[in-house]
Amino acid sequence: MPTPEIPASRRGFSVSGLGEIAIRCIDFDAMVRFYRDVLGLEVLAVRGSGLVFFRLGNGVEGHTSVLALFAADRNPRLDAPRSEGSTLHHLALSLSQADQKAACRFFDSERIPYRIEEFSWIGWRGVFLSDPDGNTVELVSAGWPTRS
Structure with a gap:
């Protein structure tokens, strides 16, 4: 792995953990069942239809790490870009x-x-x-x- 061009000490910050993973779901109900029932993730919040947050861990300084599942047709924030061709590995x-x-x-x-x-x-x-x-x-x- 190459050495970082700009070390954290020079940038003045470093990433301390995972905040959120958000997935636009093709089959929202099946995805909720998978992450809840197969993997056993705890539901943190349900925000109307088509939006569920799962708790992943305590995170950093009180920010709970979460997995957010959005129904594909739901736009949770108008200013949030939607990736057409995801490169998620x-x-x-x-x-x-x-x-x-x-x-x-x-x-x-x-x-x-x-x-x-x-x-x-x-x-x-x-x-x-x-x-x-x-x-x-x-x-x-x-x-x-x-x-x-």
């Missing part, structure tokens, strides 16, 4: 090793397809599956043995 949600193993057991029992990839260079393991809109979701856990 995947979204990754962190969890403990024990919870990652439990997720795999649950996926097996429900016959939900997934794959596991180990990133030995950094000691991470990812469990990859697809949401109903075809986005790749990774459940990532640290602390797995690294190999030289």
Whole structure:
């Protein structure tokens, strides 16, 4: 990875965590069921029809990290641009090793397809599956043995 051109000390700020992931959903109801019932995310708020916020974690200085799902035909903010050809590769949600193993057991029992990839260079393991809109979701856990 290249060295940053401008170090954080010179910029005067650095990103401290994930604030929000927002997805415009093709099948809104199926997406809500997936993130709520399959992945077990806690609903933080429902804002009318076609807009649900899920809690991801405590975030930074009181800003809760969230996953926001919007119905494709809903425009939550008129000034928010809509990406026509998304370049989203995947979204990754962190969890403990024990919870990652439990997720795999649950996926097996429900016959939900997934794959596991180990990133030995950094000691991470990812469990990859697809949401109903075809986005790749990774459940990532640290602390797995690294190999030289």
